[in-house]
Amino acid sequence: MSIVIELPTTLRPFASGEAQVALNDHASFNEALDSLIARHPRLKSRLVTGSGTVYDFVSVFVNDRRVGPDEFPEITLGDGDVVTLVPAMAGG
Amino acid sequence: MNKIARDISPALTAEETRRYGRQLVLDQIGPDGQEKLKSAHVLVIGSGGLGSPVLLYLAAAGIGHLGIVDFDIVDITNLHRQVLFGDADLDCSKARSAAARLQAQNPHLAVTTHEIRIDAENAEELISGYDVVVDATDNFAARYVINDACVRAGIPNVSASILRFDAQIAVFDPARGGPCYRCVFPAPPPAGLAPSCAEAGVVGVLPGIAGTLQANEVIKLICEIGTPLIGRLLSFDALETRFRNFEIARNPGCVACGAKADPNRPLGLAEAEPACAFETPVAEISVEKLAAAIAEGTPPFLLDVRGAAEREIARIAGSKGIALDLLEAEADSLPRDQPILCICHKGARSLKAARALTELGFTGVASLTGGVDAWAERIDPSLKRY
Numbered sequence: 500m501s502i503v504i505e506l507p508t509t510l511r512p513f514a515s516g517e518a519q520v521a522l523n524d525h526a527s528f529n530e531a532l533d534s535l536i537a538r539h540p541r542l543k544s545r546l547v548t549g550s551g552t553v554y555d556f557v558s559v560f561v562n563d564r565r566v567g568p569d570e571f572p573e574i575t576l577g578d579g580d581v582v583t584l585v586p587a588m589a590g591g
Numbered sequence: 592m593n594k595i596a597r598d599i600s601p602a603l604t605a606e607e608t609r610r611y612g613r614q615l616v617l618d619q620i621g622p623d624g625q626e627k628l629k630s631a632h633v634l635v636i637g638s639g640g641l642g643s644p645v646l647l648y649l650a651a652a653g654i655g656h657l658g659i660v661d662f663d664i665v666d667i668t669n670l671h672r673q674v675l676f677g678d679a680d681l682d683c684s685k686a687r688s689a690a691a692r693l694q695a696q697n698p699h700l701a702v703t704t705h706e707i708r709i710d711a712e713n714a715e716e717l718i719s720g721y722d723v724v725v726d727a728t729d730n731f732a733a734r735y736v737i738n739d740a741c742v743r744a745g746i747p748n749v750s751a752s753i754l755r756f757d758a759q760i761a762v763f764d765p766a767r768g769g770p771c772y773r774c775v776f777p778a779p780p781p782a783g784l785a786p787s788c789a790e791a792g793v794v795g796v797l798p799g800i801a802g803t804l805q806a807n808e809v810i811k812l813i814c815e816i817g818t819p820l821i822g823r824l825l826s827f828d829a830l831e832t833r834f835r836n837f838e839i840a841r842n843p844g845c846v847a848c849g850a851k852a853d854p855n856r857p858l859g860l861a862e863a864e865p866a867c868a869f870e871t872p873v874a875e876i877s878v879e880k881l882a883a884a885i886a887e888g889t890p891p892f893l894l895d896v897r898g899a900a901e902r903e904i905a906r907i908a909g910s911k912g913i914a915l916d917l918l919e920a921e922a923d924s925l926p927r928d929q930p931i932l933c934i935c936h937k938g939a940r941s942l943k944a945a946r947a948l949t950e951l952g953f954t955g956v957a958s959l960t961g962g963v964d965a966w967a968e969r970i971d972p973s974l975k976r977y
Contacts, residue, residue: 508757508828509786512916541919545784555778556785558824564838565775565824585826585837587776588752588759589785590793591641591729 500524502576504535505583506542513541528561528574531582546584556587601630601655607699611653624814625653629699631813634658634721636709636737638689640798641727641751641805643675648806650693650700654813657693660705660717661685668977672795709733711858714740723809726750727802729787731779736859738763738772742847743854747821748772749808751801755791756829758801762808762820765841765848769821774842779860783943790940792898797829873945874957878965881907881932891930891957896944905963905974907934915940922951930955936977938962 504520511518520538525531532553536543547553552568559566560583566574576582603611603625614620631654635642638661649657665673665680665688673685680688686704694700709717709728714736718724724746726737734750741748747764750772763771779785804825811817824837843849846856884890893910895902902912913921915935925931931953933941941958948956959966967974 508755509791512914554780554784556776556780558775558837558839560837563836565840567842569844583835583837585759585824587731587779587785588754588757589729589731589734589779590752590754590787590791591637591639591727591798 500578502531502578502580502582504531505581507584507586509586510542510545510584513545514539526575528559528566528571528576528582531576558585558587559583560585601626603629607653610697610699614652619816620814624816627813627815628653628810629655631723632656632658632721633723633725633809633813634660634718635725635727636660636717636733637727637729638673638675638685639663639669639727639729640672640753640793641802642689642725643673644799644802645725645727645806645809646675646689646693647696648803649809650697652806652810653697653699654809655699656701656703658703658705658717658721659686659689660707660709661689662706662708668789672793672798674799709736711736711861714858715744718744718746721746723812724748725805725809727805731785732860734772735779739847739856739858742771742852743858747812747819749805749812751798751805753793753797753801754786756794756797758797758827758829760801760804760808760820760825760827761823761839762812764819764821767819767821768841770839770841771845771848773847774845775824775839777842777845783946786940790936794829797827800827800829873942873949875938875942875960876932876957877960878970881959881966882970891932891955892926893934894925894931894944895934895963896940897935897963901936901977904977905967907963907966907971910934915944918944918947919951922948922953925953927953930957932957932959934959935962937964 501521501523506514506518520535522531522534525534562581611625615625633649633654635645638659663685665676665683665685667681675689675692684706686706690702690704693702718740724741726734726748728734742765745766747762749762751760765771808820811819822839824839826835846852893907895906895910895912896915898914933944935941938961945956945958964976967976
């Protein structure tokens with residue numbers, strides 16, 4: 500089983516420039532997030548708070564549908580699922 | 592109740608019928624839609640990169656009344672993307688320059704200028720009476736205030752934001768069943784995690800693309816045609832020329848639009864302000880002090896944390912370049928037995944860099960106040976400024 504996490508432009512410098520990170524054998528969103536951070540530790544301080552939850556300014560989408568933080572523990576990921584991280588931007 | 596009581600009849604004159612003929616013939620618009628545009632009051636907050644195309648196209652399309660909120664003046668660094676303005680407008684009020692340009696473009700247009708910064712105190716009064724609000728601002732504080740005020744007033748918020756090569760566009764409108772900005776982004780980034788366009792850069796055509804999409808959504812809302820961008824977040828990647836539609840929904844627990852939202856809650860971001868108080872303090876030194884240290888032969892290690900393109904424009908001789916994004920990864924290459932002076936364009940990123948290095952255990956780290964720009968202005972005028 501393989502899932503993909505898509506990283507926004509602003510986070511790619513902290514993930515060796517990767518736009519997409521493929522992960523294997525992760526059934527839940529939280530496991531996938533832990534695995535992503537284990538592979539790219541410099542993402543941690545930019546993606547999750549001190550208590551380990553995803554920052555509120557980063558919206559999480561699974562197959563292009565937004566999922567709220569309350570849903571994270573219940574999200575099960577299947578083969579081919581795509582998780583996209585979209586941070587808020589303020590430029591105008 | 593519209594704030595501008597205009598005695599202009601919504602009926603189109605013969606001249607207006609000719610002017611708008613190419614869109615009047617569209618079945619989706621027609622004379623009825625054009626009269627709706629003529630009767631509409633649209634408030635555009637920010638007349639910069641996004642606001643320029645929004646205002647130009649809405650004025651051309653026949654919106655009857657445009658309000659412009661902008662406290663700023665035109666700077667030369669605005670001109671590569673803020674296409675409302677030219678050299679003749681430098682140092683002039685953006686709101687007034689924009690109004691003059693738009694009324695020259697379309698004499699049928701009524702414009703109201705508000706040369707103030709939108710905030711929690713004035714937001715509700717500013718947006719009152721408008722049919723649609725366009726968020727074309729450049730900072731999170733304004734975005735949360737606009738969101739909260741629009742939610743409370745039941746006015747659709749046609750929002751876009753840009754950075755580097757990326758854009759996001761959405762219509763936030765809980766009154767029509769969609770989410771608000773807070774449903775998608777409940778809180779802004781902590782200080783230091785969100786670069787501005789001034790720090791991170793923005794490609795000039797990007798606000799043109801995002802802003803024209805905003806103008807299109809305004810016209811659709813007023814004419815009640817098509818499928819508005821409600822419940823969707825449209826993202827655009829200019830490098831890959833790729834659009835994405837993300838599905839977004841209301842958050843029942845949203846503090847702005849949720850079922851238990853407090854109608855008396857202060858607007859905007861008052862709760863986020865204390866974040867900066869916990870930042871690690873760092874020393875700052877002036878360009879004059881650095882010049883003296885170099886003259887005495889005792890300069891610190893000069894660390895330029897700008898990107899390669901910026902360093903190519905101008906740099907202080909002898910500085911080593913490590914972009915801020917890469918600093919943690921390459922910190923091991925920096926000396927631990929020598930003071931380090933972090934340098935950037937104007938002194939903001941260098942503060943972040945100095946703070947990050949201090950937190951990594953480096954001692955004697957400081958930031959150059961005013962950055963390369965101050966160095967070029969006061970010490971070495973041969974350097975280019977940007």
